[in-house]
Amino acid sequence: MRADKGTGLAIRYVVAIAITLIFLFPIYWLAIISFKTPNEIFAFPPIWWPEAIQFANYRVLFKDGDVDAIWNSLVIAGVSTTVAMFFGTMCAYSIARFRTGGNFLGEWIISNRMIPPIAIVFPIFLLYVSLGWVDTYIGLILLYTAFNLPYVIWMMRGYILDIPIELEESALVDGCSRWRVFVKVVLPMARGGIFATAVFTFIFAWNEFIFALVLTRSNVTTFPVQVTHYFGVDSTFWAKISAMSMLGMVPIFIVVAAMQKFIVRGISLGAVKG
Amino acid sequence: MSRLGASIDRRFKYYMIFPAVLVILLIGLFPAIYALITSTQGITMMDEDTSFYGLMNYKALMGDLRFWQSLLHTMIFVVIALPAELLLGLAMAYLFLERMPGRQVFVSLLVLPVVMSPIIAGATWRLLFDNRYGPVNQVLSWFTEEPVVILWTVDNNYVYPAILIAEIWQWTPFMFLLLLAALSNVDKSQMEAAELDGASFARKFRSIVLPAIWPVLAIAVLIRGLDLFRLFDVVWALTRGGPGTATETISMYAYILGFRLFETSLTSALAFVVIFFLAVSVTLILRRMEIDR
Numbered sequence: 380m381r382a383d384k385g386t387g388l389a390i391r392y393v394v395a396i397a398i399t400l401i402f403l404f405p406i407y408w409l410a411i412i413s414f415k416t417p418n419e420i421f422a423f424p425p426i427w428w429p430e431a432i433q434f435a436n437y438r439v440l441f442k443d444g445d446v447d448a449i450w451n452s453l454v455i456a457g458v459s460t461t462v463a464m465f466f467g468t469m470c471a472y473s474i475a476r477f478r479t480g481g482n483f484l485g486e487w488i489i490s491n492r493m494i495p496p497i498a499i500v501f502p503i504f505l506l507y508v509s510l511g512w513v514d515t516y517i518g519l520i521l522l523y524t525a526f527n528l529p530y531v532i533w534m535m536r537g538y539i540l541d542i543p544i545e546l547e548e549s550a551l552v553d554g555c556s557r558w559r560v561f562v563k564v565v566l567p568m569a570r571g572g573i574f575a576t577a578v579f580t581f582i583f584a585w586n587e588f589i590f591a592l593v594l595t596r597s598n599v600t601t602f603p604v605q606v607t608h609y610f611g612v613d614s615t616f617w618a619k620i621s622a623m624s625m626l627g628m629v630p631i632f633i634v635v636a637a638m639q640k641f642i643v644r645g646i647s648l649g650a651v652k653g
Numbered sequence: 654m655s656r657l658g659a660s661i662d663r664r665f666k667y668y669m670i671f672p673a674v675l676v677i678l679l680i681g682l683f684p685a686i687y688a689l690i691t692s693t694q695g696i697t698m699m700d701e702d703t704s705f706y707g708l709m710n711y712k713a714l715m716g717d718l719r720f721w722q723s724l725l726h727t728m729i730f731v732v733i734a735l736p737a738e739l740l741l742g743l744a745m746a747y748l749f750l751e752r753m754p755g756r757q758v759f760v761s762l763l764v765l766p767v768v769m770s771p772i773i774a775g776a777t778w779r780l781l782f783d784n785r786y787g788p789v790n791q792v793l794s795w796f797t798e799e800p801v802v803i804l805w806t807v808d809n810n811y812v813y814p815a816i817l818i819a820e821i822w823q824w825t826p827f828m829f830l831l832l833l834a835a836l837s838n839v840d841k842s843q844m845e846a847a848e849l850d851g852a853s854f855a856r857k858f859r860s861i862v863l864p865a866i867w868p869v870l871a872i873a874v875l876i877r878g879l880d881l882f883r884l885f886d887v888v889w890a891l892t893r894g895g896p897g898t899a900t901e902t903i904s905m906y907a908y909i910l911g912f913r914l915f916e917t918s919l920t921s922a923l924a925f926v927v928i929f930f931l932a933v934s935v936t937l938i939l940r941r942m943e944i945d946r
Binding site: 388391392394395398399402403405406408409412420421422423424425427466467469470472473474476477479480484488490491493494495496497498499500501502503504505506521522524525526528529532557558561582585586587588589593603606607610617620621624627628631632635636639642643646647648650651 | 662665666667669670672673674676677679680681683684685687688691745748749751753757759760761762763764765766767768769770771772773774776777778779780781785786787788791822825826827830831833834835868869872873876879882883885886889890903904907908911912917920921924925927928931932935
């Protein structure tokens with residue numbers, strides 16, 4: 380019996396390691412290309428491990444100013460996340476505690492999340508042309524804020540409902556205004572949820588492609604759009620594709636790795652309580 | 654509470670939702686109204702014709718072969734990728750369900766594809782699928798023991814597998830994470846009781862596990878189904894809808910209609926059809942799955 384269990388575990392380990400390697404291999408390949416020299420990238424048959432790890436591909440990105448795209452993404456994702464978190468948490472508090480708007484408001488808000496970007500991007504584009512907002516920070520920031528608000532409201536509603544209401548009641552009895560209760564009692568209590576939700580909101584804005592493709596030209600190109608600029612008939616830009624992708628991806632990986640506890644709840648729209 | 658307090662509360666709760674609702678309305682409602690109006694007009698690249706044409710654009714769309722083809726392509730991606738992700742995710746969730754040292758490390762590593770930008774995932778697979786410098790053909794050639802030259806992103810026979818592999822690779826871990834969480838919450842005493850009764854795996858799965866994980870499973874399928882229906886990024890990175898229009902999805906076609914052909918009115922009609930189709934099917938699915946609390 381005991382030996383049986385041991386063998387079972389060993390088999391499960393082997394399968395688990397195999398599966399994990401398969402799923403990580405594409406990311407490994409992308410990473411390793413970014414460290415290769417051009418000769419190694421275009422070697423046949425493909426080389427799985429370069430002679431030496433070198434950072435020339437990254438240096439080129441900094442030298443040519445391609446990293447501006449990372450900066451643009453940082454500004455757009457950062458500001459839109461902050462605004463969406465602030466407005467969204469306010470709204471979520473109102474819905475969670477006062478049932479504002481009944482079921483209708485909540486359902487209407489979440490239904491906005493289901494609209495495919497492609498269905499609204501064209502009218503938005505024409506609106507932005509007339510406002511002069513194409514290829515500006517404000518244009519994408521507003522759009523990402525609006526697109527993230529339903530998610531923030533939905534998630535924060537769940538996190539706020541988990542907070543015991545007694546603390547707020549006693550603060551009210553102590554003479555705090557409603558707004559003070561919200562800022563001084565609710566926000567600190569919801570800290571974990573706010574942080575987790577903000578991370579996913581940030582990731583959405585950071586990774587988004589269609590809106591950025593249509594609404595940026597050269598001033599505020601975000602990093603996903605920048606990467607697609609390297610696609611071409613010839614494959615000379617492989618080094619840039621991989622190095623740029625790594626620059627945009629690794630920060631996200633680090634943050635996600637640091638917040639294991641919230642991941643399932645975050646990516647399931649709160650359907651699974653973590 | 655005094656009446657004064659109550660009335661202040663009422664205003665407070667509306668102040669609190671005001672900014673968020675305003676922003677959502679601005680971005681959510683304007684495009685809908687705009688699309689509704691222009692879809693009844695005759696605006697094209699050459700012609701700023703804003704007179705009323707009724708349902709003409711909708712009729713044109715219904716007679717547009719390319720529209721139906723793009724819908725078909727989208728559906729192919731949905732009906733293959735969705736079950737594949739679900740079953741693979743479920744199998745992986747079972748693999749990691751029982752405690753094993755280091756499980757958390759595996760799970761953390763497996764989540765990485767999910768948080769990648771889909772366009773970067775597509776770019777990555779483009780490098781992997783390269784017929785000469787990519788490792789996919791190389792690995793295949795080890796098995797066939799002769800050079801394999803598959804043009805994954807160009808050859809009609811391989812573009813679907815290529816896109817599906819990239820898509821399934823990126824999102825199976827999503828299903829896996831959600832199902833792992835759901836399976837971990839299944840009542841253990843019930844399972845043990847069924848085991849004592851000698852119930853088969855299939856039997857236990859059907860009568861204990863499935864009902865328990867149903868709400869999560871339904872949400873996961875719904876989220877992924879909607880995502881797949883608007884599939885764009887990976888196709889853009891791998892094939893741009895090609896060869897020809899062989900892998901053009903609804904989203905790709907809408908993009909081309911709007912931003913390449915500048916068929917404003919037709920694009921608006923398409924946007925409206927898509928939103929209508931989604932609204933109806935989501936409502937029906939939610940009813941059927943009984944997760945609409």
